[in-house]
Amino acid sequence: MSMFLTFIAGVALMAALFALGQRLRGFQAQKPADYANLEPRVDIRQHLSGPIRCEGVIYGPMGRVTSRFTADMEGRWDGNRGVLAEHFTYDSGTKQNREWRLTLGNDGRITAEADDLVGKGGGQQEGAALHLNYTIRLPESAGGHALQVTDWMYLIDDKTIVNRSQFRKFGIKVAELVATMRKLDA
Template identity: 85%
Template sequence: MSTFLTFLAGCVLMVVLVALAQRLLGFRAQKSADYAKLEPPVDIRHHLSGPIRCEGVIYGPMGRVTSRFTADMDGRWDGNRGVLAEHFTYDSGTKQDREWRLTLGNDGRITAEADDLVGAGWGQQTGGALHLNYTIRLPESAGGHTLQVTDWMYLVDDKTIVNRSQFRKFGIKVAELVATLRRVDA
């Protein structure tokens, strides 16, 4: 019995160490300051403005693609307040609309609201990157689950942003999204 308990304690310790390493070294360990000198600098009033085309994939918890999508977006700004309308089409044929209401503070802080968020999201734009953290409620057709989301967006050039998002339930990653957003010339 003691061999089993030793094995079990070793497994628990390994799980704790892996979780700690991911928290301290992985995706969620990124900070805005990590990208402060990354050029060109992102400004959501410019880079999330006008027509935008998005293509992406969603990975399930085992790292396999579970869904592909395209989206047509349109951003409109009045000073530091903006609306980003998104119209998604998934490979299953499902369509989804979301309207983000964004506010940019003079210090680069971002607050975000949308009808399917639980409370407000918050984030920061610094250098060539921005991040958002929020809690989203999935549609009933997708289970109605509430997930914690971390978005990181990296400016590639004046017209292209790469977005990487992780979705967690009880701290466990259940999905990841990778997408490219490209401003469309009007």
């Protein structure tokens, strides 16, 4: 009987450690459904449309700020297909441009393409949140590495989105970005 109890205790311990591991994964463990009942509801055709001003910071693997940036963005939509043009200026003086080509499905699923992505990205908008996963190739000046990115954008009000992104290489977090995106009056 004691062998059976030891087995049950071991299974219970493994289950508890698994649950703790899921909680510690935090950022990666989120799901769009976690935000399904939150208001206001995000609609990328509305909230990533027109002129947008973005300010943010990038943290390195040790949690220190490694870069600060501003970006001017412009979103244009034709039905469920849109383009989001981004023009970044980093505190180092470096400039970077990216053009996202986005498609929104009737179920809230998002397909994302950009010239510096490896393949296509995908995600979901639900409730007050937007989630995207993709692989980005850094410029050669930054090492040319391909990083797996998890983006979460949280709609605060009709004009403000908070963006948090984690960048991973071989599953290890190498950078994190936190930014505020504010729609400007057209």
